[in-house]
Amino acid sequence: xxRIAIVIGLFELAFFAVAWAAxxxxxxxxxxxxxxxxxxxxxLFLVAAVIGAVFNPWMIFYQQSATAxxxxxxxxxxxxxxxxxxxxxxxxxxTGAVLIAAAATLASSGASANIGSVGDxxxxxxxxxGEDVGLLFFSAGVLGASLVxxxxxxxxxAWGGGEVSGYRxxxxxxxxxxxxxxxxxxxxxxxxxxxxxxxxxxxxxxIAAQVLNAFxxxxxxxxxxxxxxxxxxxxxxxxxxxxxxLIGICAGVIALGLYGGVSGLL
Numbered sequence: 001x002x003r004i005a006i007v008i009g010l011f012e013l014a015f016f017a018v019a020w021a022a023x024x025x026x027x028x029x030x031x032x033x034x035x036x037x038x039x040x041x042x043x044l045f046l047v048a049a050v051i052g053a054v055f056n057p058w059m060i061f062y063q064q065s066a067t068a069x070x071x072x073x074x075x076x077x078x079x080x081x082x083x084x085x086x087x088x089x090x091x092x093x094x095t096g097a098v099l100i101a102a103a104a105t106l107a108s109s110g111a112s113a114n115i116g117s118v119g120d121x122x123x124x125x126x127x128x129x130g131e132d133v134g135l136l137f138f139s140a141g142v143l144g145a146s147l148v149x150x151x152x153x154x155x156x157x158a159w160g161g162g163e164v165s166g167y168r169x170x171x172x173x174x175x176x177x178x179x180x181x182x183x184x185x186x187x188x189x190x191x192x193x194x195x196x197x198x199x200x201x202x203x204x205x206x207i208a209a210q211v212l213n214a215f216x217x218x219x220x221x222x223x224x225x226x227x228x229x230x231x232x233x234x235x236x237x238x239x240x241x242x243x244x245x246l247i248g249i250c251a252g253v254i255a256l257g258l259y260g261g262v263s264g265l266l
Contacts (some may be wrong), residue, residue, distance in 0.1 A: 011144030045264020052213030214257030
């Protein structure tokens with residue numbers, strides 16, 4: 001399953017080509033990075049959504065379940081850390097590439113910044129690479145990103161439900177050998193598809209889902225830190241100055257996410 005997801009996810013690399021073709025102004029990038037409209041509630045709501053998308057609770061659940069499913073041992077920790085670090089940096093670079101390309105293109109074309117759908121972004125970016133090539137590259141990137149997210153989030157729910165209830169929960173079993181696992185997985189996919197089908201504003205749905213993730217962070221990150229301190233093998237537990245730095249960063253991110261989400265709702 002992970003090999004399939006990696007192959008699909010490679011299509012996301014198309015976003016780098018789109019961002020390069022946009023030729024963004026480095027001066028404008030540097031200026032806008034520090035000139036943030038923190039008094040704007042809509043901006044703060046989007047900040048909460050970005051935090052919920054980057055520090056996603058179901059990604060944490062997926063990784064711990066996948067680690068257990070692959071029966072990784074403490075000796076595998078270093079490789080797992082490198083795997084996580086490289087993946088985290090790469091995915092956020094891809095996110096930045098999409099943002100930079102869209103902002104540069106909309107600004108240069110004088111188009112409205114109000115994006116109503118993913119299709120609006122593809123239309124805005126298509127002049128960079130030509131209409132046909134631009135749509136092909138962007139569609140491939142969106143397809144890769146969405147399919148990987150769908151695989152990870154649905155598996156996280158099926159695995160998590162199995163860990164709580166005790167039913168068989170591994171992709172190594174065939175469907176009729178783990179009926180509950182595959183049943184929950186299928187219900188998750190079908191339910192999500194139905195929700196997407198019936199909600200008219202998918203941009204709003206996406207933002208709202210990410211803000212919900214930001215509201216869930218205190219619970220998820222709190223338990224994750226507690227597990228790291230209490231249940232890891234003694235030599236691997238965070239402690240001392242490193243532990244306090246870790247707690248401080250987590251608390252700051254959580255506070256910003258909650259503040260942005262609440263500000264946007266008021």
